[in-house]
Amino acid sequence: MSQKEIIVGIDLGTTNSSISVLENGKPKIIKIDGSSSMPSCVSIDDEGNIIVGQSAVNQLLVKPNDTHFSVKRHMGSGKIFSIGDEEYRAEEISAFILRKLREEAQNELGHPVKKAVITVPAYFKEDQRLATSNAAELAGLDCVRLLNEPTAAALAYNPNRGSDQNENILVYDLGGGTFDVSLVTSSEDLVEVKSSHGDTHLGGDDIDELLIDFIIDKAQMLIDRESLSTTQLLRLRRACEAAKRKLSNQATAEISEEYFFNDEHLKIEIFRHEFNELVAPLLEKTWTSVHAALNDAGLVPSNLNKILLVGGSTHMPIVSNSMEERLGITPQFDVNPDLIVTMGAALQAGIIGGEKVEAILVDISAHTYSTGVLENHGGIGCIPIIKRGSPLPCVKSDLFYTTHPAQDEVEIDVYQGESRLPDENDLIGAFTIEDLSTSQSELQPIICEYALDLNGMLKVTATEKNTGHAKTVTLDTRGTQQSLDLTAAKEKMAVLYEDELTDNDSMLDSSSENTAADQIVARAEKTLESDTLGDEDRTEITSLLEKIATSKQQGAPESVSAAANQLDDILFYIE
Numbered sequence: 001m002s003q004k005e006i007i008v009g010i011d012l013g014t015t016n017s018s019i020s021v022l023e024n025g026k027p028k029i030i031k032i033d034g035s036s037s038m039p040s041c042v043s044i045d046d047e048g049n050i051i052v053g054q055s056a057v058n059q060l061l062v063k064p065n066d067t068h069f070s071v072k073r074h075m076g077s078g079k080i081f082s083i084g085d086e087e088y089r090a091e092e093i094s095a096f097i098l099r100k101l102r103e104e105a106q107n108e109l110g111h112p113v114k115k116a117v118i119t120v121p122a123y124f125k126e127d128q129r130l131a132t133s134n135a136a137e138l139a140g141l142d143c144v145r146l147l148n149e150p151t152a153a154a155l156a157y158n159p160n161r162g163s164d165q166n167e168n169i170l171v172y173d174l175g176g177g178t179f180d181v182s183l184v185t186s187s188e189d190l191v192e193v194k195s196s197h198g199d200t201h202l203g204g205d206d207i208d209e210l211l212i213d214f215i216i217d218k219a220q221m222l223i224d225r226e227s228l229s230t231t232q233l234l235r236l237r238r239a240c241e242a243a244k245r246k247l248s249n250q251a252t253a254e255i256s257e258e259y260f261f262n263d264e265h266l267k268i269e270i271f272r273h274e275f276n277e278l279v280a281p282l283l284e285k286t287w288t289s290v291h292a293a294l295n296d297a298g299l300v301p302s303n304l305n306k307i308l309l310v311g312g313s314t315h316m317p318i319v320s321n322s323m324e325e326r327l328g329i330t331p332q333f334d335v336n337p338d339l340i341v342t343m344g345a346a347l348q349a350g351i352i353g354g355e356k357v358e359a360i361l362v363d364i365s366a367h368t369y370s371t372g373v374l375e376n377h378g379g380i381g382c383i384p385i386i387k388r389g390s391p392l393p394c395v396k397s398d399l400f401y402t403t404h405p406a407q408d409e410v411e412i413d414v415y416q417g418e419s420r421l422p423d424e425n426d427l428i429g430a431f432t433i434e435d436l437s438t439s440q441s442e443l444q445p446i447i448c449e450y451a452l453d454l455n456g457m458l459k460v461t462a463t464e465k466n467t468g469h470a471k472t473v474t475l476d477t478r479g480t481q482q483s484l485d486l487t488a489a490k491e492k493m494a495v496l497y498e499d500e501l502t503d504n505d506s507m508l509d510s511s512s513e514n515t516a517a518d519q520i521v522a523r524a525e526k527t528l529e530s531d532t533l534g535d536e537d538r539t540e541i542t543s544l545l546e547k548i549a550t551s552k553q554q555g556a557p558e559s560v561s562a563a564a565n566q567l568d569d570i571l572f573y574i575e
Contacts, residue, residue: 005519007115007144007353008105009345011152012094012132013040014072015176015204015312018342019101021109022350027156027343030108032101036339040176042096043067044084050496052100060238064230068093070205073177075135076127086492089484091131095138095493102139115142117349119341120456121178122148122366123198125416126428129456134484138493144352144565146455149173150182151363152344153310154191157335167305168194170293170327173341174286174319175311176204181289183297195296195389196366197289202282204244204313210278211240215255215268232260247272248315276318283318287326296389307331312338352568354519365390369458371448372413372422374403380422382415385450392456393569397449399465402436409434410446412462433462433471454569517548517564523571537574541567 009020009027016037020027032038033054043056044066051059059067068081074090081088098118105113118141120132129146136143150171157169166187173180180198184191215236216225228236235257243253251272260266294300307323309331314320320331335343370382386396402410411432417425436444445465452458463470524541527533533541544567551559 005115005353006109006111006113007117007349008102008113009152009342009347009349010098010101010116010118011149011339011342011345012072012098012118012120012135013037013175013341014070014178016040016338017097017101018339019105020339020342020346021105022346022353022355025350025356027346029339029342030101030105032104038097038100038104039069040072040097041067041069042071042083042093048084050083050096052096060234061231064234070177073201073205076125076129076131089131089489091135091484092138092489092493094132094135095489098135098139098141102141114140115144115349117145117147117345117352118143119147119149119152119345121173121175121198121200122150122180122182122196123178123200124456125200125367125426126456126458128200131484133455133457134486134489137486138489143455145348146457147345147348148180148182148193148196148363148366148456149175149341150180150196150310151184151191151193152342152348153308153335153340154182154184154186154193154344155347156340156344157186157308157332168297168299168303169306169308170290170304171308171310172286172290172314172319172323172331173198173310174203174313176313177201178203179286179289181286181293183293183299190362192362193364194299195293196364197293197296198366199285199289202285203311206282207244207279207313208237208240210282211244211270211275212236214270214274214278215240215266218268218270219266235260236266243270244275245315247275248317272317279316279318283322301327301329304329308340309333309337310340354523363392363454364388365392365394365452365456367416368418369450369452370415370417370425371398371400372415373400382417382420382422382425385448386452388418390452393451393453395449395451397447400446400448401443402446403443405442406438407444408436408438410436410462412448412460414450414458414460428458429460429473431460431462431471431473433464433469435469436464437467437469517560520564520568520571521545521548524567527571527574533574537570540570544570 011018017040018029018037020029029036038053039057041056042052043059043063045051056067066083071090071093079090081093102113116136118132118136120129132146133143150173153173154169154171166185169184169186171182171184178200179202182196183194185194239255239257243255246253253270255268257266304327307329314337323329323331365386365388368384368388369386370384372380373383375381385398386394409432411430413427414429415422415425416428419425447463447465449461450458459472461470461472524545528538528541544563547563548560551563
């Protein structure tokens with residue numbers, strides 16, 4: 001890989017974030033301010049400058065209303081956060097975090113960093129994935145792949161290198177704000193995801209909330225949550241987080257805050273058995289997802305060979321103990337659960353960048369994608385096009401008909417979710433295909449094609465079968481939420497950093513994108529020489545090569561990049 005084609009791996013976490021790069025075939029963690037990970041916290045200093053990481057955490061008690069953490073839970077929601085006199089969306093806050101990671105990587109490596117593989121919870125929905133991509137773009141990063149977190153962990157773990165034995169691994173990922181579980185089959189050179197399930201609002205933050213309420217109830221003073229100021233609540237949260245970590249290794253922990261309420265001190269001791277009783281109902285929710293993932297993969301606990309724990313919240317002994325009790329397997333601790341995700345992202349970055357990596361992965365869709373149709377009884381139903389568990393990338397289609405003769409347009413409603421009832425799913429996009437050919441006596445056939453890429457982003461094409469008249473949309477509006485104005489957000493970022501982002505961009509010469517595309521073209525041309533290449537793959541590769549050549553002649557770099565990415569996905573699976 002050339003210096004201009006460095007691709008980093010980033011774990012954009014709820015509580016902490018980390019960044020790594022592949023060196024000599026192995027992931028290398030890039031330290032941030034001397035630490036392997038950085039708090040996912042953003043604030044403002046006394047001069048009005050945005051600060052990120054531990055320095056932002058240090059502002060919690062001084063500037064509580066300007067300091068924000070756990071924003072990952074709000075990705076794609078449209079929620080507004082205030083910092084100083086400015087307002088930001090969650091993806092903009094995340095962009096500050098990504099930018100800090102990027103700058104630290106550039107300082108460490110001595111070269112510009114423009115591309116990244118960024119991990120997301122497997123159960124992230126379309127709006128959350130889009131928000132993550134937008135955050136990367138605002139941070140000056142080309143997100144070449146959104147990689148599911150448990151998949152990244154399995155790729156980094158890969159215990160079967162050098163062995164032809166297949167093993168079924170349960171990846172249990174309990175982080176600061178989200179929970180994922182995946183069933184993975186691992187062999188010598190392949191990591192294949194069989195199923196995924198999870199909850200995007202279940203994690204360490206919820207445990208902290210339970211502990212805060214527990215301490216308030218146990219306190220020997222007349223206080224309640226509503227009577228606490230923002231600063232008091234932040235002090236209590238910080239103390240509870242420290243106690244939670246301590247209880248992972250010790251039998252008791254003390255929460256002590258001087259002059260907490262008027263002139264009274266707060267001093268509460270909590271025992272591990274009390275803590276376990278407190279969090280047990282929350283952890284029980286994770287087992288619903290575990291059983292669903294096992295069922296989707298067609299496995300039972302006795303089929304499992306290993307359990308891999310991922311995420312900071314899995315340090316709690318109750319997690320590994322419950323695994324042993326219910327599944328009869330002692331979880332693996334070979335790789336640091338806090339860093340294994342970013343290490344997997346670095347490995348995937350190496351694969352994309354052409355590095356020799358001993359294993360590749362096959363990921364799946366964590367959700368079902370459906371088209372809304374009018375049913376015989378007059379109600380609206382959802383007909384699945386891409387089902388949960390489909391390998392990525394995935395292209396599938398189905399045939400539908402207009403509802404009545406002489407109909408000259410049809411609306412395509414796209415849903416995400418497992419129910420046949422639209423109200424129980426998420427409407428992630430809708431568009432109209434117009435100017436249909438009309439017939440006074442016949443219904444017109446419409447082909448709906450869904451294409452789900454390796455990032456889990458969906459493109460929908462509706463085609464009138466008789467005429468070939470088609471319309472394609474990449475879904476970038478999500479339900480009732482307003483999509484982020486990227487242009488305005490970029491301008492705000494440029495002003496904030498005094499055009500430093502633009503200056504950083506100039507560190508890469510204009511040929512860098514062509515360099516990446518040229519590398520992919522070279523691989524494709526070599527692949528075409530193979531006698532074993534199927535006719536369908538050969539036709540598709542040739543068509544994309546022609547598109548890249550034409551786009552270069554027309555001076556259209558975005559078209560070159562888009563076609564090269566499509567070609568890269570095809571080559572990835574052929575190779």
